[in-house]
Structure formats: C-alpha cells, structure tokens
Amino acid sequence: MEFYGQPIFRLSALADPAVGYELKLYQQPSQQGLLSVEQLERVLVAAHRQVPDKVSVISFDLAYEQLVDLRCQAMLTKFQRQSSVQLIPELIEGHSSPIRGLAVVKATGALFDAGMVVWIDNVGAEDRLPGLVEALTPYVAGYRFSLQGAAGFGRDDDLMDRFSFWQNKAEAAHKQFDVTDVESLDDVIYLQERQACELIQGPYFSLNYS
Template sequence: MIRFWGQSKFSVDPLKPVGCELFLREKIGDSWVLPDDFAQFPPQQIADLLLQTVPVLSKDLKNVSINLDPEQFIDPEFCAVLSEVKNQLLPVTLEVELTEHDSKFPVNSSEIQTAAKHFFEAGIDLIMDDVGSGSNQIDRTLLLNPYISEYKFAIQNFRKTRSLTSIIHSLSFWCELAAKNNKLFTVEGVESKTDLQLLINYRVNLLQGFGLARPVFLPIQAERSRRAVLPFTQK
C-alpha cells in the first residue's frame, strides 16, 4: 500500500501555507517508510493516487508538487500520465520536482534535457530540488534553466549541525542566481525563528521546514472522515 505524506510550503509575506509537497511512502507492517525502489510503482499508479489525494487538501492551497528521481523523470510515461491528470486537479496546479538523487543507472544530460522540455511543453512547472546538492549542481541547473520555474535550496543538506550563518555563501549564490534567471526561490529546512529572521535579508519566495510544518499522512477520498489538516498551524 502506498500513500502520500504532505508538507506545506509557505509564502513569506504574509507567512501562510500556499502549497504542498507530496512524499510517497509505503506501508510495511505497521510503519510508513521510504520505498527502497520507487521504480516498482508505475506512473499510472502514482497518477491515480494524486487524483485520490488532492481533493482532501485544504482549498486554500494553490499547488502540489511530487518528486521524481532522474530515472522516473526521463520516463516518457510519467510525463504522459501527469499531463492527463493535471487538468483534473484544477484549480490546484501540479508541479514536478527533479530530485538531486544519483541515478541507479546512467542517465545522460541529453535525456534529462529532453524530458524537461517535454514537461515544459505539457504545461507542468518544473522545480530543481535541492540545488547545489547531489546531481543538481550548477551545470545541470543551467542546462535545464529554460524549463525550470523554481529553485529549492535545502538548508539541511549544507549545515548539518552548524548554524544557518555558516552556509551564507552557498545560500547567497543560489539566491542571486534565481533572481538573475527570474526563478522562484524556495528555502527548505527552516527550523526556527532565527532562520526566519536571517532569511528576511534575502529574496526568498517560499519557505518550508519543520519549524513551520512537519509532513503529515494524507488519506485518500475513500478513507477520509474529515478534511485533512493542511494547511498546518504555524509553530
């Protein structure tokens, strides 16, 4: 059994939930876990789960995003089925986040670029997830720039146990690149009021992190007894 868990994305001014990132989880025994192999779930199964899940979200949310690893991203069937369901999700907008994960088998730059072009032509917004981490370095980002609408910078990938001020150079670089290329800029991994206060000095469009809202289980239509709790209460 698979379900989505959801974590809200917040606008900066005012600070309120405006979107939701969906994380696929698999039930093993009594626990919901990160699947060992996402390839075991065909594109149509993911699309069907989207259609069952999005209606339980708060109507205040404007968009939802799902993560695709490079192998999924270059699979033409994913673009095809997501193109079919995106209009059924309206007025909620569907977005795709290309993860920074290293590929289990070789995926070349040409395949990534071609897939990005197809999503773009299908009217599906693309998000470069965790820029500066894993495979989503500057070369791939610039290659896909014509098709990307948003960069996401994951604080947690850089600072680990360090303070946010220790990664200012990396944060500034990606913030400036987003502004230069007219992309939305999201900072994820926001954990405290101190983080928020520091980020005021940067051109940040969206925020995400445990300090604002943690991921929560999302029922599907057949399971719900009430509307899911998104958007979340701020902490």
C-alpha cells in the same frame, strides 16, 4: 505506502494559511524504490481529494528515471489539465541514477512544452552540477534550496556561500527561489529580514502549524 503533505507558505505572509503542500512519501522497507506511474497517479489523486479548497499547489519529488518515462509524462500532463491545483514536479537526482545530461534536459523541455511547471530541487547539494542546472533553467520555474543538515545562517560559512551563489543564479535567470527543510525560527527570521525567497517550508512549520 503512505504520504503526508508538508505545508508550503509564502515568506511574506506566514500568518496566512498554507498555499500548497509537498507530498512526502513513505514506503515499507521491502518496497523501497521509485513509484510506478500507476502508484504516483494514485498518490496524486488521493492528495488532490484531501487538500483544502484554497490550496493552489501540490509539489512532489520526480526522479530522473520517472521524468524520462513517456508514460509518466503523459499521466502528469493529463492530470494537470483536469486539475484546478498546480502540480509541481521537483526534479531530484539519485546517486545511482543512470539518467544524465541531455536526456534530463529533453524530458524537462517536453514537460515545459506541455504546460507543466517544474522546479529544480536541492540546488545547494554538493552533487548538484551547476552545468546541468544551467541547461535545465529555460524549462523550469524555479530553484529550491535545502537547509537540511545545515548549522544555520550565520553559523555555517559554507551554507552562506552556497545560498548566495544559488540565490544570485535564480535572480539573474529571473527564476523563483524557494527554501526548504527549515528547522529553526532563527533561519525564518534571517530569511524574512532579507526577503530572501518567495516560498518556505520545512519541519519547523510542520510542528508549528496545523
């Protein structure tokens, strides 16, 4: 199992150093599956030791099965209390996840009550149910919109519609709105001109920043 940190930048200050990193995990094909509580803790400890001193955020995917695990909740909240870096779990929904609805909302509320900052990942995905996002919204700090696989702004009408829908949702709920999986300079320019989000990340920055 290996990981690397994809840099996260403020859209308004792209020339500045990264404000945080999202952990991207890679596992051997024979070991594919969700990380155990112990594995996730080891990854977080290792990442915390390696990030630059000025980094303020470490984000990482958290599947619903991990979210509802009381041992995982306890580990994350304890780790956060002992860390100077803000941990941000990004809630992801696997296609085969048996965890749904109320269990997800209840577990997210428990993290919120414990002082954790949580994002909802990939709100623009076709399988992301607006009703569940609405139920989670009181307990999260923001939405993350992915451009992965999209043709790009101005070239994909469906992308434009979905982006506007979730951007407006975030603004109405007074939640942070961030964009991930940015792959082109054109998309960066589009977002800058419209001041469309707060944080931005993706392969484009991984290739263009050290």
